[in-house]
Amino acid sequence: MFxxxxxxxxxxxxxxxxxxxxKPNVVFILLDDMGYSDIGCYGGEIETxxxxxxxxxxxxxxxMHNTSKCFPSRAALLTGLYAQQCGFGHYFKKFxxxxxxxEVLKSxxxxxxxxxxxxxxxxxxxxxxxxxxxxLDGATNHFNPGFQREGEEKPIQKKYGQRRWAIDxxxxxxxxPVDKDFYSTDIYTKYALKxxxxxxxxxxxxxxxxxxxAPHDPLQAWEVDIQKYEETYKKGYEFIRNARYDKMSKLGxxxxxxxxxxxxxxxxxxxxxxxxxxxxxxMAVYAAMIDSVDQNIGKVIKKLxxxxxxxxxxVFFASDNGASSETPEFAIHKAxxxxxxxxxxxxxxxxxxxxSQGPNWANVSNTPFRSYKNSxxxxxxCTPFIVSWPNExxxxxxxxKDYPAHFIDIMATLIDATGAKYPTIWNEDDIKxxxxxxxxxxxxxxxxxxxxxxxxxxxNRGMAVREGKWKAVAQNNQWELFNMEEDFTETKNLDxxxxxxxxxxxxxxxxxxxxxx
Numbered sequence: 001m002f003x004x005x006x007x008x009x010x011x012x013x014x015x016x017x018x019x020x021x022x023k024p025n026v027v028f029i030l031l032d033d034m035g036y037s038d039i040g041c042y043g044g045e046i047e048t049x050x051x052x053x054x055x056x057x058x059x060x061x062x063x064m065h066n067t068s069k070c071f072p073s074r075a076a077l078l079t080g081l082y083a084q085q086c087g088f089g090h091y092f093k094k095f096x097x098x099x100x101x102x103e104v105l106k107s108x109x110x111x112x113x114x115x116x117x118x119x120x121x122x123x124x125x126x127x128x129x130x131x132x133x134x135x136l137d138g139a140t141n142h143f144n145p146g147f148q149r150e151g152e153e154k155p156i157q158k159k160y161g162q163r164r165w166a167i168d169x170x171x172x173x174x175x176x177p178v179d180k181d182f183y184s185t186d187i188y189t190k191y192a193l194k195x196x197x198x199x200x201x202x203x204x205x206x207x208x209x210x211x212x213x214a215p216h217d218p219l220q221a222w223e224v225d226i227q228k229y230e231e232t233y234k235k236g237y238e239f240i241r242n243a244r245y246d247k248m249s250k251l252g253x254x255x256x257x258x259x260x261x262x263x264x265x266x267x268x269x270x271x272x273x274x275x276x277x278x279x280x281x282x283m284a285v286y287a288a289m290i291d292s293v294d295q296n297i298g299k300v301i302k303k304l305x306x307x308x309x310x311x312x313x314x315v316f317f318a319s320d321n322g323a324s325s326e327t328p329e330f331a332i333h334k335a336x337x338x339x340x341x342x343x344x345x346x347x348x349x350x351x352x353x354x355x356s357q358g359p360n361w362a363n364v365s366n367t368p369f370r371s372y373k374n375s376x377x378x379x380x381x382c383t384p385f386i387v388s389w390p391n392e393x394x395x396x397x398x399x400x401k402d403y404p405a406h407f408i409d410i411m412a413t414l415i416d417a418t419g420a421k422y423p424t425i426w427n428e429d430d431i432k433x434x435x436x437x438x439x440x441x442x443x444x445x446x447x448x449x450x451x452x453x454x455x456x457x458x459x460n461r462g463m464a465v466r467e468g469k470w471k472a473v474a475q476n477n478q479w480e481l482f483n484m485e486e487d488f489t490e491t492k493n494l495d496x497x498x499x500x501x502x503x504x505x506x507x508x509x510x511x512x513x514x515x516x517x
Contacts, residue, residue, distance in 0.1 A: 036379070043251060063404045066406075079434070406436065409436035
């Protein structure tokens with residue numbers, strides 16, 4: 001190589017390094033249908049040491065919000081727009097008038113990867129991700145999302161043979177894995193690790209979106225993980241819920257002045273012995289699914305360390321909605337048979353049985369809140385939210401209890417952190433301005449910050465608006481008003497005392513919804 005060419009080459013390397021080396025890598029880890037208090041650092045008894053470690057070295061938020069439903073939450077997270085603004089308000093279709101985090105970050109040199117669930121009509125490969133792998137539907141069998149394999153029983157499915165899967169530009173209907181040790185949480189991590197390995201010798205920053213389908217039903221897990229919790233949930237709903245509330249108080253996630261909402265679950269003693277056995281098994285499998293996610297997150301963090309990228313990587317952790325009260329339950333073995341009533345409870349967790357968490361345990365998972373997924377009460381929309389960024393977050397281990405955040409804020413935060421430019425036109429489509437507000441000042445300064453704009457929710461029959469300390473929320477068009485500074489768990493309806501505030505917030509909501517259309 002001639003000296004002049006050497007100089008040009010070295011200059012290009014230097015220029016590339018100087019442009020991208022100071023930009024943080026980003027990993028966003030999203031769980032599906034996980035409750036507010038399930039993980040250890042938010043009060044749960046489930047073993048989550050790796051997630052807890054992220055919290056200990058980062059910052060926890062007690063008021064981060066999703067949309068109460070999976071695909072609108074993913075839309076808000078990826079676009080910085082409300083789902084109603086980008087075509088995902090009622091059904092999962094294709095984004096309109098929007099760009100994704102991947103497309104925005106690629107404009108400043110990021111490599112982009114996605115592994116896990118997207119729940120859309122289009123693959124993330126077509127939305128700015130260099131590589132993607134995962135489910136394009138709401139739920140599927142965790143052990144085999146496709147057709148029956150030789151030597152195995154037929155896998156339980158809601159829609160057998162119809163679940164869509166994306167591997168980069170290829171869409172498969174269904175995806176039948178060859179590996180008989182396939183388990184969704186493990187395979188999503190396997191692809192994530194493969195993507196991270198690509199970044200080992202690369203100076204370009206990267207964005208990894210790791211979207212697990214656990215613990216969404218069907219409740220299925222490895223038996224070795226289930227056995228860890230075999231005895232745990234035999235203590236019943238009341239015991240676990242009260243224990244979580246006490247632990248949350250000790251951790252500082254809630255204050256004792258935040259009352260535990262009225263229980264919606266049944267009395268444990270009202271259940272028969274067989275029902276108790278089945279319910280204990282149900283929650284043990286659910287816990288095992290989250291335990292497995294934590295084990296796999298540990299692998300991701302270890303890989304970041306191994307490739308020398310951990311110190312300059314922001315890791316986010318959240319859930320797409322609250323725990324689910326939905327009750328789909330069916331078996332391959334006998335139509336209409338249920339675990340504990342015609343079938344042994346051990347079928348819960350297997351590839352041939354579709355079990356759900358159900359409303360009783362979901363009420364426990366969402367401690368200290370009322371309600372569940374699909375609702376605009378905090379039990380439906382409030383998620384654990386952890387941000388880990390070594391050497392950058394002020395006062396690691398801090399819990400932010402004051403700032404009401406929303407998934408729409410992630411776009412604003414990453415634009416702020418990376419210097420990326422948000423476009424006004426993309427592929428000849430006019431792009432709506434992103435709606436969120438950056439969380440970066442909170443992360444870096446840990447000061448007192450006030451949100452400048454209200455936050456809105458609308459899904460199915462649930463509606464809500466939050467402005468400052470006030471939240472108006474409706475289910476089936478019956479509105480209530482809460483002072484969230486004094487009543488974090490929504491136990492005291494103040495609509496009679498402040499009708500003018502409720503009227504104003506309702507007007508804000510209707511105006512917002514009208515402008516989204």
